Amino acid sequence: MGFSADWLALREPADHRSRSAELLATLAKRVDGRDVLRITDLGCGTGSNLRATAPAFGPRQEWTLVDYDPALLKRAEQVLSEWADEAKPAGERLVLVKDGKTIEVAFRIADLNVELEQVICGAIDIVTASALFDLISEAWMRRFVKALKTTPAIFYTVLTYNGEDDFIPAHPFDWGMINAFKIHQRRDKGFGPAEGPMAAATLARLLREEGYGVETADTPWVLKPSDIALKTELLKGLHGAVMETGLIADNGADDWLFWRTSMGDQKGSRMKTGHTDILAVNP
Secondary structure (H helix, E strand, C coil): CCCCCHHHHHHHHHHHHCCHHHHHHHHHHHHCCCCEEEEEECCCCHHHHHHHHHCCCCEEEEEEEECCHHHHHHHHHHHHHHCCCCCEECCEEEEECCCCCCEEEEEEEECHHHHHHHHHCCCEEEEEEECCCCHHHHHHHHHHHHHHHCCCCEEEEEEEEECEEEEECCCCCCHHHHHHHHHCCCCCCCCCCCHHHHHHHHHHHHHHHCCCEEEEEECCEEEEEHHHHHHHHHHHHHHHHHHCCCCCHHHHHHHHHHHHHHHHCCCCCCEEEEEEEEEECCC
């Protein structure tokens, strides 16, 4: 399982505008006033989650960015340095100053299949992730929730795919393509058979079973003509996933992709990709 830095950069504006401002505000209120806020970000990619959420938190933050891909962590260091007002190394860490806040960042290469319990431990205030849990199996989620329970951390994850997709204008193959894509999303992405579009519901249920208070919010991407680059890449990716399933005839899937991409930036066109944000607090 892996994603390119280019894809992560392309999706970042849509990710940031689609998040639930209300859930983030609730989280920020819960941790307000802490001297130092300690945050662990799983599957961090290039640090987009930090860039989106750090402005909501207090003046001193310590982030641990965790990813399996050292190239993405290296890119995260570069992009975060460019994003900050000031950036300087401090041993193996990076100290950022952004809008008067001091944000200390550690970068950790870890295989969460093997090292989950070593990553989720100790005095963590927030465990967070973005666009991760739809790639995960229910068995791994159970393991994650058990590890989370050993810490005092609040859990906050955003942009988990939930399968609530639609298009304007409609095409006769939309239903078949989306449903074949959902089946592909249930394949093993490296953490066992993925929950795909069921991930948010499954994760919320498991957290509640462990006694967490859980809040959720719908946070779809709503892509308009101005998002043509992201729409095009998303449609190509969806088409490629569907082709791997063999559930749609090649010519039908190709015709659908041609028609969808030919819509381009046509006025009135829209693509919605459903996501869910989750906030979980252990009373």
